[in-house]
Amino acid sequence: MERDEGTPPPSLAFDGVDLHQRLSDALPELAERVLERLVDHVPVYDTMPAEQLRGEIRRVVEQGIGSFAAMLRTGRLPTDNQLLALRQSAAKRAEEGVPVEAVVRAYHVGAQECLRQMLAQATADDLEHVQAVTVLVLQFLERMTVTVVAGFFAERQAVLGEEQSARQALLTALVEGADVTGTAARWGLDVPPCYLVLDLAVGAHPDEALAGVSPVIAGKRKLRRIRVELDRHVEGTVLTALSGDGGLALVPCRTAPGHVTDQEWARVTAALTHMRRVAGVDIMAGAAAAAPGDVPAAVALAQEVRRVAAASERPPGLYRLPDVLLEYQLMRPGPARDELARLMWPLTTRPELLDTVRAYLRCGLSRRAAAQELCMHPNTVDYRLRRAAEITGLDVTSGPDALRVRAAVSALDAAQGTIGTSPSAARRSRRAPADPPR
Missing domain, CATH: 1.10.10.2840 (PucR C-terminal helix-turn-helix domain)
Structure with a gap:
């Protein structure tokens, strides 16, 4: 537990040697063992460049071990300021795209190695100190995990905000017929040779009409499921502008507009089927393929196709112009x-x-x-x-x-x-x- 400034530090020792001294003396060897375990048990660390692993990551490991040794010596948990380096390291991992579970697991690996190092010399007479040091490890791990996760998600949120702004800027340029190439270059985005343009009409979920249920929350839940399934079943970055009753989705395609295959349309149709099933709502989509510069016209066509399909009482699903050719012309x-x-x-x-x-x-x-x-x-x-x-x-x-x-x-x-x-x-x-x- 945390101690007041005037409280003397605990005397935790095995075989006459203070535990903080055992950790400090074994720091180089202990840090090496932690790195070896990270490479063996947390796959993402095995993919890092050797200079990053032996340089930055090793320094972070040593800082973590040093902070715990200081806690054993003083009896006080480290402050947020003292753990700043660990928070900054977590932010870097977020920027690099390392999963948060891998980052958290790495710190648990380090805590386990520290505990093994300290308990190696413990005997049956040290039970009280074993219990005390175990509690301290858990307290330190809690403080460290909170700090690391906060740093990770603060950076991840910033990255997601920037990614969303980039997607929105590109979507706006495409729909408005603006300078798509220049916009993509400014944001560092790739523009495919073709987009499959989907105009979506989304039905209401039964929960949106239930008494005592917030229709806003139910609608957002429905929309989140639709977005997740669309991203999961479609390759590449999908650009969307969706609300509770539908909207627009631009699906990237590596085939030229005139050569989009039935298999590629089938994949989009399958994605729509998953969206309908998971969200629990009817979805009708009008669709058209277009080069980036022709997206505005494709948006208008997809919207008209979807409207014609709805007016002619077609069932929910994906429709292209050939599917409603007669009705469209009539x-x-x-x-x-x-x-x-x-x-x-x-x-x-x-x-x-x-x-x-x-x-x-x-x-x-x-x-x-x-x-x-x-x-x-x-x-x-x-x-x-x-x-x-x-x-x-x-x-x-x-x-x-x-x-x-x-x-x-x-x-x-x-x-x-x-x-x-x-x-x-x-x-x-x-x-x-x-x-x-x-």
Whole structure:
């Protein structure tokens, strides 16, 4: 325990030799043993240059042993100021990217060697002193660990802040079409030949609506899981601008935009699947590949693709332009789209018929699957489809008409302005007829 200034230091000795003297006398040999154990048992130290290991790291080991010997001599734990060198060394390890667990383990290795050195000469008559020195080792280790971890994370936080600033600066330059090369050079970042641009729409987690649960905390927890899974399953540094309901992610790719393979897209799709599973939410993503200078246009395209996929009631997942090509083209403003929308307009006053047509199309023209989705008898589905055909003059169950009905429904969605809204809001909009397309 810590002692007052006026308290005499303890007299801890084995075989008539003070323990602090045993440590001081054995300092060179003891420091060498600590280094050998670090190399053997903490792998990261085996990768350090020899001059660093035998120079800086050895000096830190000797300082730690010296501080403990001084504690044995004076009976007082070292102050933070006296442990400053150890704190600074931990900060350097953080800057070098050494894991914090390796740094902490190194100090435990040193404490174990010191204890072995002191107890080597102990006998059964020294039990009281053995207990006392063991407590002192634990107290010293506690003080040292707190100091080292504080130094490590203070530096790591500074490094992470700088890394985040660099990523944000590059992301801003890419999205705004600014000087990407100059920005990357200023921050020391690498710019790949291509980015896979993802526009994400993230659903709400059930916890965000639970009574007594902070929706802010639940939302941040969801977002953290999404970021972790994205970084874990994608190679390279992903640039993100995400909030609770979605945002943007730029995934680096070493392939030129026109040569991105299906396997590379499959990896991104797999990452999205992991994100959905771990975060426990639905995620829909529009995606496009682009060279760094073309990112602004790719962002706009990915956003539009995601909106089209949502408006056409696709399930959660990743979509590229080829996946929604027909709907995308049909939803472009123009006289052809308005003419198509007019074909379905009579059903806007009969939302139950329009919903049945949509379900039938979603279910691959299967009346039984549509009936199951709508929780009704297949005969009811047949009746509603017949009524829709009588009103519009187009029979969705007929091969020649099915494609035209699908196109007309997509055009109606676009004309009603449901692109980009949530599925529930889109359904409400569809149930509220406005003026027909002109």
